[in-house]
Amino acid sequence: GAVVSQHPSWVICKSGTSVKIECRSLDFQATTMFWYRQFPKQSLMLMATSNEGSKATYEQGVEKDKFLINHASLTLSTLTVTSAHPEDSSFYICSANQGWLVTEAFFGQGTRLTVV
C-alpha cells in the first residue's frame, strides 16, 4: 500500500523558535496533502489543505503566518511552526491523496511537538 512518512516523530523546541515538519509520500505522487492537529484526547482538526505548486488553503482560525505550509513537489509537503509558543504543543498529522484517488487517505505517523 501507499506509504506516507512524517518526520520527525517528536520534537522539543524552545519558545520563539521555529520547527519544520516534513511529510513525504514514498511510493506515490500526492497531488493533495492535508495537515491536521490533534490535542490530547480530542479529535483531528483540519488545519490546511496543501496542493502541489500552489498556496495552501487554511481553515478558519488557523494563522497562516504562524503555520507555513509548502508543497513544492508531488512527494513532499512541509509544515513550519514559526515563533512557537507552548500553546502550539500538539500532535500534528499529515495525510495524502494518491493522485486523484479519494477512496482512501494515507496518513503519516504524526509528530508530537512540545514547546518549552
Place this chain on the structure above:
Amino acid sequence: AQTVTQSQPEMSVQEAETVTLSCTYDTSESDYYLFWYKQPPSRQMILVIRQEAYKQQNATENRFSVNFQKAAKSFSLKISDSQLGDAAMYFCAYRSRDSGYALNFGKGTSLLVTP
C-alpha cells in the same frame, strides 16, 4: 458544512463479544465517502473500513462491518468477536468534493476490551 457526530465517548466490550459504535453525519451532498479509522496508543491512523455513499451494500472487512443508512445519515460500525487488540480510539470520518476531500472527523469513541 458537514458535521460528524459520535455520541459515545467511551464503550466497553468483553473479549469475543460484539460491539456497535454509532456515527451520524449531516450533509446535503449525495456523493461522499464515509470511513472508520482506528487510532491505537501509537496514534497512527489505521483505516478500518470505508463506504461509498452510492453503494447500497454495507461494507464488510473480516470482523468489521457497517450499517449504512443513507436516508437516516447513519453509519455505525460493528465489531464482531472483539479482541484485546481492538482497544483504541475509533473515529468516524466523512469526505466529499465539497470539503476538498479533506476528512472531517467525529470526536471519537474510546473502545475498551476486557478479558
